[in-house]
Amino acid sequence: MEVRLAEHAGFCFGVRRAVDTVYEQAKTGKTIYTYGPIVHNEEVVNELTRMGVRVIKDRQELERIESGSVILRAHGVSSEICRLIEDKGLECIDATCPFVKRIHNIVADESAKGSHIVVIGNAGHPEVEGIVGWCSGEVTVLEEPEDAEKFVPPPGKKLCIVAQTTYNYNKFHYIVEIFEKKGYNKCTVNTICNATEERQRAARALAAQADVMIVIGGKHSSNTGKLYDICREECERTYYIQTLDDLHLQLPDAVRMVGITAGASTPNKLIEEVQNYVRINF
Numbered sequence: 030m031e032v033r034l035a036e037h038a039g040f041c042f043g044v045r046r047a048v049d050t051v052y053e054q055a056k057t058g059k060t061i062y063t064y065g066p067i068v069h070n071e072e073v074v075n076e077l078t079r080m081g082v083r084v085i086k087d088r089q090e091l092e093r094i095e096s097g098s099v100i101l102r103a104h105g106v107s108s109e110i111c112r113l114i115e116d117k118g119l120e121c122i123d124a125t126c127p128f129v130k131r132i133h134n135i136v137a138d139e140s141a142k143g144s145h146i147v148v149i150g151n152a153g154h155p156e157v158e159g160i161v162g163w164c165s166g167e168v169t170v171l172e173e174p175e176d177a178e179k180f181v182p183p184p185g186k187k188l189c190i191v192a193q194t195t196y197n198y199n200k201f202h203y204i205v206e207i208f209e210k211k212g213y214n215k216c217t218v219n220t221i222c223n224a225t226e227e228r229q230r231a232a233r234a235l236a237a238q239a240d241v242m243i244v245i246g247g248k249h250s251s252n253t254g255k256l257y258d259i260c261r262e263e264c265e266r267t268y269y270i271q272t273l274d275d276l277h278l279q280l281p282d283a284v285r286m287v288g289i290t291a292g293a294s295t296p297n298k299l300i301e302e303v304q305n306y307v308r309i310n311f
C-alpha cells in the first residue's frame with residue numbers, strides 16, 4: 030500500500046522560516062523571546078518554552094524587558110514595535126515573512142508620497158495591525174464589499190490598495206471593481222499569498238486519487254476544516270485527526286493508496302509521525 034503526502038501540506042514557507050529561526054536561536058543559549066506565539070500550535074510553543082524561549086504577549090510586556098533577543102513572527106509587527114525593541118537595546122531578529130515585508134514597504138513608500146492607504150482585510154488580525162503600523166499617513170481597513178461601498182476617500186488623495194496575505198482572492202477583486210466603478214484615482218497591488226490556495230489545490234488533487242485521506246490539524250483551525258471539506262468532496266473515507274492518538278484506522282485489503290495532508294500550523298514532525306505510522310502498520 031502506498032502512502033502519499035500532498036505536495037503542499039503543513040507550514041507555509043513564511044511560517045516554516047520563522048519557526049526554524051526560533052529553533053536555531055534557541056540553541057545558541059541566548060535569552061530568546063518571540064513577539065506573540067510563533068505559530069498557532071500548542072505543541073510547538075510548549076516545546077520551545079521547554080527550550081527556554083519566552084513569549085511576549087503585548088507591548089506592555091515588551092516595555093518591561095531589559096535584555097535579550099526578540100524574534101518577530103511571520104505576521105510581522107508595526108514600525109513602532111521595531112523602534113521600541115531597538116530603543117530598549119534589545120536584539121531584533123526579524124522573521125517577518127518576505128511577502129508581508131513587501132506590503133510594509135509598499136504602504137510605507139506610498140504613504141510617504143501622500144497616498145491614502147486602503148488595506149483589505151481583518152482589522153483585528155495581527156498581520157493587518159502590523160501593516161497599518163507602517164503607514165505614516167491616513168489608512169483605512171475594509172473587510173467586506175459593503176464597507177467598500179460606504180467608503181468615501183479624502184478629497185484629492187490617491188488611494189493605494191493592498192490586501193491581507195490570506196484574504197479571499199475573488200472578494201479582493203470584487204472590492205477593487207467597486208472602487209473602479211466609483212472612478213477613484215488609485216493604484217492596486219495584489220498582495221494575496223497563494224500558500225493557502227496551493228495547499229487546498231494539492232489536497233484536492235491527492236484526495237481524488239486516494240482510497241483513504243488523513244487530514245491533520247488543530248480542532249479549531251479553520252484552514253484545516255476547509256481542507257477536510259475539500260478532501261471529503263473527493264474521497265468519502267477522509268479522517269480528521271489532531272494527533273497520532275486520534276488515528277484508529279482499520280484498512281481493508283482493497284486500500285491501495287492513503288493520502289495525507291495537514292493544516293497551516295501542523296509541524297513537519299507530526300506529519301512525519303503519521304506518515305511513518307501508516308507505512309509501518311498497514
Ligand code: SF4
Pocket residue numbers: 041042043044103104126127128129194195222223224225
Ligand atoms: Fe505564509 Fe504566505 Fe503568510 Fe508568508 S504570506 S506567512 S508564505 S501565508
